Amino acid sequence: MNESAADEATEAGTDGADEELTVGVARFVMETCTFASRPTGIDEWEHDGPPLTGDAVLDTDDYIRGFAARTRELADTELVGAYAPRWPKGGSSGSWVTQEAFEKYSCGIADALTDIEALDAVYLSLHGAMAVDGTPKPEAETVRRVREAVGDTPIYVTLDLHANVDGEIAAAADGVFIVKRYPHYDSHRQGERAARVLHRQLRDDYEPTMATRKPGVITPSVFQGTGDSPAMEIMERARRWEDREPGAFVSVAFGFAYADVPNAGATVMVVTDDDPALADRIADDMESYIWRVRVPFANKTLPRTEAGVSQAIEAAESGNTPVVLADHADRIGDSTHVLRQLIDQGASRFTVATINDEEAVRRIEATAGAGEQVTVDVGGHAEQYAGDPVELTGTVEYLGPYNSVYSSFDTIAVLQFGDENRVIVTPELHQVTSPEIFAELGIPFEAEVDILAIKSRVHFRRGFVETGLAGEVIRVDAPGIGPADLSELPYENVPSDLYPLSER
Template sequence: MRLLVAMMKHETNTFSPVVTDLDRFMAWGGYLGEEAYKAYKGTGMPFGAYLDIAEAAGHEVVTPVAAEAMPSGPVKAEAYEFLTGKILDAVREGVDACLLDLHGAMVAETTDDGEGTLLENIRKIAPGIPIAVTYDLHTNLTQKMVDNCTCLIGYKTYPHIDMVEVGSQIAHVLMRTIAGEVTPVMAWGQPALLAQTLRMGHDDEPMKTLLALAREAEEDPKVLAATVFGGFPLADFQDAGSSIVVVTDNDQALADKWRDRLVKEMWQRREEFVYQHEPLVDAVARAKEFDTLKTEGGPTLLLDHADNTGSGGTQDVMTVIEEVLNQGLEDVAVAAVYDPDAVKQMQKAGIGAKVTLKLGGKTDMPSIDLKGRPLEVTGTVKTLTDGRWTVRGPMYTGVQVSMGHSAVLDTGKVEIVVTSNHHEPWDVGVFTSVGIQPQHKRYLLLKSRIHYRAGFGDLGKATITLDGDGVTTSDNSILDFKKVRRPIYPLDRVNEP
């Protein structure tokens, strides 16, 4: 058999001003044809799992595209047409089944439902073709996405350290389907809940209990897959929000039963999906009292979550860094500030040079009425690199990533990693690749929400969440939702049981 294996990933923040064009995909993780195969073979990705399982079964594999961009604004029409076109052309040329590694929260200029539209178009070309899909835990599931595939699954971890496992699980379901051993049927439900990303960690409640229930469901051999989707709350479109999907072997009643149980549990615990804020000045002052490096042998982690490029942030908001500098925290490493111009200035000055930069603050954010505001910082150029390194941690294992040309600015108290590409710090490579040993720092200031736990969870001895500014804010009061279905909690105080 000839199997299509493809990846197209983007988590779209419709409030983000960061442009998502084809160059953004290709610069961070875009490969075509044989290069896609080479880039992801043997990696800790669903794409890599698909290749292993298909080849172990003796099937021919075609890999038209593997592309991912860091989260940002709506995908440009040209980029969406190019990427989906590669997949659709391969289907037209003739394949027997599709194994797709998608995100599930892509909004494009031409469609609010990027994945659903792709699947629908595949079905138009090949109506009966078996299709299996692996989605992110932050998928905003739609009817179109469910109706136009054979089976689907989502990650059960955040940070996403189980990508290989879930990709393998749904690939095996598809193989058994092709062999006539199982007949997948699905049930999905969508509570009126726009859960907040900071409340979706798999080790935290309420997701911990919900994910345990999903695993309990999968203990039944007739349940092929059960997924709790937290959803992505910063994609303002009709179906944004949390959902449940259960896949069984030709047992709709069983799928419905587990779907209903999980939806009920999620809805009853809706208040736990809302993040509670703390004034930034108070949180930084608390951090200043910590000295976990001495008492527990590791750094305190400081999370600048409102400017997390892994959720579509501009990664150049300086609010939190400024407060850390103002309060005099020492022995801090920051990952990372996106500022290509600052990198160029440091390259021109050279290693060892003392420079004064207007750092960050280059991007306006009209959706939240926030103007970019650079911060004047003086320091020494400590490191210059090309920004390329390979992930060795448990998330994206084996994948080569690029921060673009990068530099380290050392103010004496704070070392700031400055990059030319957006990159969320979910692996220690953001520091080690530029010569910083994070385990020996008193503080690590990370522009991240939960993914940081993949690389830094065991390293950090305490974590403080800092409420700064940016388009990945958890403050719904400053976000103007226009398209999402209403009423929905917590935008509306929905009181139904």
């Protein structure tokens, strides 16, 4: 879809000024699953090293890379990398961020920005779904701390589609921009947008005015894919507003249902050029539309484990291979419910990619090499919903390192057993989103995998659905801390009137 109209409206009058501008860049990103058991403290944040500073900050994510690319085109703006904590160990499988860690990194950002000489503006790459023990709205608080440090200096923010935010972050920032696609193809574009609008503001050619709405709808991640309805139509409506009203930017965060926080649920954020009436009109329309489609958006059901696995086997036997069987609720990665059902129901030519079990990887490494037989328990260790460990006896088909864009492991293992069945075991959570892993591990995917069981909500669509590779997709609501039926979660902090929780 065309998203260029609002962007093109920011082009005129932004180049050619003589005075050089300085923009400080920082990043503080986590999607926190508060129903997981492991807190996220400084040790987890610094598992891969201390926070980044300097030029390294400018290459930490696609939002920043987009912001930097557009800024470099402008030629009159210098970017200064200020401070960026790394992605914490386990990512969104970690629970509440400790107050100690939040204080260190939020204050570290503010202090680093204060140290930049002749600072003209600030760009913050945030996520929006961080949850901090003792700080109800950590992203808004981070922006407030930066505001206190830099005064009236413009502050621009980009957020993930799963952000849990409200008007407090808009009140502290000058402009907020949120991705429209899930999978998140447009992170780079939103960084570019933030750079364009910020540059116009600095050249007195744009006066950002924001309006925020909370439609009162909470949705599980598995229903938020923008290739499906009505998520697709919600984002298309936002794009139509942008095409009709040049200079208006319409963002929708669907929210992250697995963070038990007071600003959970969907959010609409609109930025206009000094036109509060237009911002309110667009925000009201988007809020009303999301509420009208709340039932198909938020109140669907998925098959449970036994039924979903049965459907996958039937689809494979009908030749609709490979069948992608998505266990969307397992945010830790060690659940064995789907594996157990595949075995019990006599499935063949299946691959489970992946199961998170560091102990199993180490045990295999200590007792067997590639090509040797081993008996080992896998999975079922980390969480109360994980199920029991499954004992497997099979051949170690691969034992060694694995590196991808998102994960790097010294050792992972592939066990082959039964009728061309496989389990890929990793020492930490790893979400498979494309078939690339199979080539690297020597697994003949298209020739030998009829059923692929993965731990993913929507991102797998990029590599298996949008490429036409999957013969059929079955999403199964296995037990886990990320269920489709949100009434199963012991919420304490989310608003009581959120749909569909308010009707159950």
